[in-house]
Amino acid sequence: MMSYFLALCKSHPGAVLARYRDLRAEGLLCDVFLEVSGKEFPAHKSLLACSSDYFRAMFKDYTRESKASVVRLQAVSATGLQHVLDFIYSSWLSLSLDALEDTLEAASYLQVTEAVALCSQYIVNNLGLENCCFCANVAFKFCLPDAILATDKYLVNNIWKLLEQEVGIMELLELNFKSLLTVVASDDISKVKELSLLRLVVKWVKHEKTRLVYTSRLLEHIRFGLVPLEELRDFYSRPEVLLTGTIKNSIIQAINYHSFAFRQPLVQDKSSTLRNQKPWIMLVGGGTAHEGLVKKVLAFDVYNHKWRATAPLPVKVQNHCICAVGNFLYVLGGETPSPSHDDAKSVAMPVSNAVHRYDPRSDQWMEVMGMLESRAQFSCCAVENSIVAVGGRADAKSFHSSVEIYDLSRNRWAKTRDLPHKMHGHASAVHNNIIYITGGKYMDQVNTSKDVYSFNMLKGDWKKQAPMSIARFGHQMATVKETIFTFLGIYEPFCDIEKFDPLLNQWTRLRPLIFDRFCYGLVVVEETVLLLGGRKWQDAQEVATPNVVGYDTENDYWEDICKLPCPLYGLKSAVLQLSDRATEDEKNLKRV
Known part of the structure; x- marks a missing residue:
């Protein structure tokens, strides 16, 4: 058998086109003139038929145009035809915004699909504020799917910039309906x-x-x-x-x-849902070593590690509670400085019953009905459509055993079954709509407690559960899936944490935190528990820390996450869905 092989000459296709260009330039073997608006363009039928289905059909043996030396084209411009012919003869397409429509019109009409694809890619690669509306209209007019997706996405991401400019608004007024509808219907519009x-x-x-x-x-x-x-x-x-x-x-x-503002958390739907919303961790209350208690509220984007300031609290506060319901943030009770002692170093600050609510839609705070009792160092949690405030202290010597429930639909607080003891400094968490409280101090005892109680709101009774292995005070709890975790409290001589299985009524010790801390904020993001800021012991002194550490509940593992913009202690944290705001938020953060 004889062997054989195929050899490819990569330069041959380009050489053939080059020869065609030479023939066209010299007017040799041109067998047709394309006429547009009185201007004639010499060409070769064979090359036109190879490059365009339109010309291939036109120059069939049985057509009149196949024997004509001049073919008049009505639906294209001279500029557009010139650009398309140059592409057919060279594979290079001259593109600019000024001639884009003419070129696309000719390429589409003459069915030169490669030229249409290049025009679409040109739009995708050259989008800017000054041309995005024009490009969106061109993409829609000529049905360019890739360009439509790109221009719509650009408009959604940058409409806030266009709305800030008079020229941008005028451009938007010329936008086609489909593109405007895509923008208005988007869930991802930011800063608008x-x-x-x-x-x-x-x-x-x-x-x-x-x-x-x-x-x-x-x-x-x-x-x-x-x-x-x-x-x-x-x-x-x-x-x-x-x-x-x-x-x-x-x-x-x-x-x-x-x-009916107080009912808003219960009636949320798409018409009141923020666009472009992302989970942000809210840092509320507490203070810094230099300023004492502060009103400023920080928000942290845990996925992008971005910080921003939101509307400040109406009052300075510590030893308070917060919880989120219907993407509204409630701040309850705590100690607030009196006007004559407006700092965190006051020996005894008044305890408040006030409840303030933050609305991320308007970035505003409002005061709702206050609790029946003034409370500090208490616990609160959201159960279904209610907020439950448990125990705490009214002043330095008076503790509460009372429990009260806030009915959001009525903006009203009502008492429910009291705790078994008067206590403060305890923590609470919710599992399957049952409230669990741990630790704290009882009024008639000096030592902190290991006790655990659960409260079923439907039955209205408190039930004692298996005690913790560690007595805790001023600690925090978190529920992750089917497990409840307890974390560090005040003045604990070790950094052990433990978890509770409500079904087995059983506690288990876990990996301890490397560094001690107390008076910190705590939130759960997916299956990770974050501890933000707080105080720690350093050189036999209490100092505020800016560290944010995370606990992987799945793998029992701790890691450093990032740092706060400044060391904060006594803060409380919760996760809210916020929307990206315009640049004034970034300016506010620089003042923090």
Whole structure:
């Protein structure tokens, strides 16, 4: 048998095109002229047919154009045809924003698919604030899927920048309906107030009369629960566009949502859900060594390690409690400095019964109904649609055994079954809607306690459980899946932690924390428990620490995470869903 092989000459295709260019330049063997607006372009039918399905069909033997020496094209411009012919003869496509539509029009009409793909890639690679709306319109007009995805994503990510510029707003008013609908319907818009989106939709619809038919389809994606109440009422009573019954009903529901503020956590839906929301850890209350107690509130993006400041607390506070319900943050009780002793070094600060609520939608605090008792060093937790405050102290010598429940639907506190003892400095956690409290100090005892009690709200009774192996005071608890963990308290001589199995009523010792700490914040993120800031012993003194450490509950493992912007102690922490804000938050953080 004879052997053989195939050899490839990589330069051959380019050489053939080069020869065609030479023939075209010299006018040799050109068998057709393409005429557009009185201007003729010489070409070779064979190369045109190889590069375009349109020309391939045109130059079949049975067509009139196959025998014509001049073919007139009506649907393309001279500029567009010139660019497409240059591409057919060279594989190079001259692109610019000025000629993009002409080029795409010719390439699409003549079915030069490779040139269309290059135009689409040009749009994807050259998006900017000054051209994104234009590019979105071009992509939509010529049905370029990749370019549509890229431009829509760019618009969603950067609409906040466009809305800050007069030129940007004018560009948005020229945006095609589909792209604007994608933006308004997106869950991922950052740094844009809902009122700004509402105003943009109204301006866009009014910009051209033919757009009025799109009014409802756009407005149904506005989250009216995020629009301020007065603006809602004004828009409903004096609408600038025609509102359908469905849209009117959505606005009325949003007005009712704002009108009964204390019930808002119970009636959350998409119309009041923040866009672009991500989990942030809120650091509330406590203070620093230099400033004493502070009102500032910090938020930490645990996934991107970003910090930002939110609206400050109405009051300075320590030994308080916080909990989150319906993505609202409640701050309860604690010690607040009196006006005459506005610092953290006051020997005895008044104990408060006040309850303040933070709304991340408006970045504002409001005061709701206060507890029936003033409480400090107590515990609280959220169970279903209620907040339960347990024990604590009214002053330096008076402890509580009382337990009270906050009914969010009525904005009212009511007493329930008392604790078995008057106590403070205990901790609590919830598992399967049953409250568990551990440790603390009883009024009639000097030593801290190992006791554990559970409270079933349906039955209304307290039940004693297996005690901890360590007596704890001023400690914290966390529930992760089916397990309850207890962490360090005040003045503990060791750093052991332990976990409790509610089904087996059994405690187990775990890996100790390397460094001691107390008066820290604690949150659970997925299956990791984070301890933020607090105090520790250093050179026989209590010092505030900025360290954030994490405990992997799955692998019983500790690790350093990051540092706070400044050392904080006495803080409380919770996880809230926040939306990215504009740059003033970053400026506020620099002042912290």
